[in-house]
Amino acid sequence: MSSDNGISVQVYYKLTRTALFLQPPNNTTKVHEANHVLGYLQKLYSVFERINLPGPKPKWVIGNLKEFKDRNPLEVFKEFRKKYGKIYGFFEGFRPSIVVNDPEMTKEILVKHFDKFGVRPVYNPFTYYPDHLNLFTTSGSLWKQQRSIVATAFNKINMEKAVENVKVTSDIFLAKLAKLVEYHPEGFNIATLLDGFTLDAFALSAFNYEVNSMDDPDAILMQFMTETLNAASTENKLAGICRVYESLTPILKIFDYKHRRVHMKHVEKMRQMVQLTRQQKNYTTESTDNLLDHIITRTFSSRDEEGKVVRRALDDEEIIAHLHSLIGGGLGTLNAALEFVVHCLAMNQPEQQRAYDEIFAQCGLNEHPTVAALKNMEYLEMVMNEALRLYPCAPGTARMCTQDCTINGVEFKAGMMIRVMAFTLYEDEEYFPQPKKFMPERFNTAAKKERHPYTFIPFGQGPRICVGMKFGIYLIKIALVKILQKYVIVPSSKTQDPLPTVLRPMLAPRHGVFIKLVPRRTGPPVISQG
Numbered sequence: 001m002s003s004d005n006g007i008s009v010q011v012y013y014k015l016t017r018t019a020l021f022l023q024p025p026n027n028t029t030k031v032h033e034a035n036h037v038l039g040y041l042q043k044l045y046s047v048f049e050r051i052n053l054p055g056p057k058p059k060w061v062i063g064n065l066k067e068f069k070d071r072n073p074l075e076v077f078k079e080f081r082k083k084y085g086k087i088y089g090f091f092e093g094f095r096p097s098i099v100v101n102d103p104e105m106t107k108e109i110l111v112k113h114f115d116k117f118g119v120r121p122v123y124n125p126f127t128y129y130p131d132h133l134n135l136f137t138t139s140g141s142l143w144k145q146q147r148s149i150v151a152t153a154f155n156k157i158n159m160e161k162a163v164e165n166v167k168v169t170s171d172i173f174l175a176k177l178a179k180l181v182e183y184h185p186e187g188f189n190i191a192t193l194l195d196g197f198t199l200d201a202f203a204l205s206a207f208n209y210e211v212n213s214m215d216d217p218d219a220i221l222m223q224f225m226t227e228t229l230n231a232a233s234t235e236n237k238l239a240g241i242c243r244v245y246e247s248l249t250p251i252l253k254i255f256d257y258k259h260r261r262v263h264m265k266h267v268e269k270m271r272q273m274v275q276l277t278r279q280q281k282n283y284t285t286e287s288t289d290n291l292l293d294h295i296i297t298r299t300f301s302s303r304d305e306e307g308k309v310v311r312r313a314l315d316d317e318e319i320i321a322h323l324h325s326l327i328g329g330g331l332g333t334l335n336a337a338l339e340f341v342v343h344c345l346a347m348n349q350p351e352q353q354r355a356y357d358e359i360f361a362q363c364g365l366n367e368h369p370t371v372a373a374l375k376n377m378e379y380l381e382m383v384m385n386e387a388l389r390l391y392p393c394a395p396g397t398a399r400m401c402t403q404d405c406t407i408n409g410v411e412f413k414a415g416m417m418i419r420v421m422a423f424t425l426y427e428d429e430e431y432f433p434q435p436k437k438f439m440p441e442r443f444n445t446a447a448k449k450e451r452h453p454y455t456f457i458p459f460g461q462g463p464r465i466c467v468g469m470k471f472g473i474y475l476i477k478i479a480l481v482k483i484l485q486k487y488v489i490v491p492s493s494k495t496q497d498p499l500p501t502v503l504r505p506m507l508a509p510r511h512g513v514f515i516k517l518v519p520r521r522t523g524p525p526v527i528s529q530g
């Protein structure tokens with residue numbers, strides 16, 4: 001992992017510690033140590049000049065952090081894109097990062113050269129047991145084994161049953177919605193209810209985990225979601241410092257006590273759930289339906305203490321780690337995506353009418369959708385994609401470079417972080433003309449064929465693409481079907497457009513989603529043109 005520019009992962013990690021006086025000098029004299037550090041810093045901060053990449057001039061130790069001070073990071077990246085082009089370099093403290101705003105290079109990084117870019121950097125520095133086993137952040141053979149178990153479980157899941165299981169949660173959701181409409185006919189913030197619905201529906205259909213956060217806002221999983229998103233938010237200054245100066249994490253973690261406490265409670269709750277499921281279910285006679293069943297019963301090859309290859313199932317702690325990472329993947333993404341779609345539908349009535357026509361054709365005004373019906377709702381998916389283009393809940397993804405290489409003329413050095421800034425492509429006239437306009441037609445088959453496939457990657461791409469994508473899309477569609485079967489979504493006097501957003505680090509509505517719901521009159525829908 002070394003590089004001739006002296007910026008291997010270990011080197012700049014050590015450098016961070018030395019420069020922050022966290023590592024006492026060993027045998028060297030102080031003068032020698034100081035010269036050594038100065039030499040490193042000089043080399044480090046001139047790396048982009050040496051490899052001929054444009055970018056903002058960094059300051060020693062802080063890099064380009066000043067440019068981000070009190071700013072929305074996405075706005076800064078947009079400005080950088082305009083100034084420095086599609087591929088440029090900048091510094092996050094001591095860490096050199098290459099930013100990619102180019103579909104072809106995105107493909108090279110995420111897919112073709114996965115062997116050199118298979119590691120995802122830490123996105124939330126405040127981690128606790130069993131976060132070290134989180135699919136999101138593991139790498140190498142551990143990640144490969146985990147990914148295979150989870151991906152297989154997703155493929156084997158009885159989707160019909162999972163979708164059917166959402167019915168109970170949907171009925172509670174609709175009852176709550178009806179009350180909100182009755183008490184607030186002029187409009188309300190729907191975000192809290194959507195947070196609760198996505199959480200409850202996801203946990204119940206995937207793991208048979210009854211959360212009931214729509215009835216109990218203090219449910220542990222809801223508390224866990226709130227605290228995790230706050231801890232990972234780009235507005236959390238302590239987390240921000242730790243992301244840039246990793247060596248400070250053990251000290252600053254002390255202040256993350258609220259998140260830590262809820263995290264522990266959440267892990268304990270999952271432990272109880274796994275143990276109870278094992279006790280209650282006889283896997284030799286009963287069918288394996290949901291994700292948890294498949295994860296519990298899956299066997300794989302592994303080495304025992306004597307080094308012999310044996311086939312074994314996961315133990316309880318490994319299962320908890322899997323549930324934990326899957327829950328982590330769905331939290332903050334599912335609800336934010338759904339909330340963005342609801343806002344876009346409120347602001348775009350003709351498109352909403354067309355989505356409703358499609359829903360009515362597939363499952364009328366009352367039926368719970370089947371998997372086949374959800375699959376057939378192609379326009380609804382186009383609407384979802386267009387909402388995620390305008391409000392990308394995952395604005396990009398990131399990888400660490402683990403091996404020096406040159407790709408399409410750009411030199412990548414081991415230890416550099418690569419930030420794939422997909423969202424800048426979403427507002428690029430070259431790929432999406434009139435980018436500010438809501439036009440689901442951009443995602444019909446013909447239009448998609450004309451674009452580079454890596455111009456729109458809301459779920460990432462390559463071997464580390466979102467493992468819950470299909471499941472997530474179904475859940476979002478079900479929620480939209482339920483709302484549109486009963487109501488027309490319109491803006492309320494409090495609706496703000498564009499919707500103010502916040503990065504946690506996924507993009508989410510900052511103050512919720514204010515809308516008004518008008519009950520639909522029963523009867524056939526107005527058939528829209530076009």
Ligand code: HEM
Nearest residue numbers: 136329330333334337394397459460461464466467468472
């Ligand atoms: C609309 C909802 C969702 C969005 C927009 C979304 C987006 C993403 C993105 C952008 C990534 C990173 C991909 C990459 O780096 O190339 C990712 C990874 C991941 N997502 Fe999702 N996600 C969603 C829902 C879910 C759900 C429901 C689950 C769990 C059931 C989930 C579990 C995961 C996991 C475990 C990873 C890490 C995969 C790996 O590194 O192997 N996501 N997701």
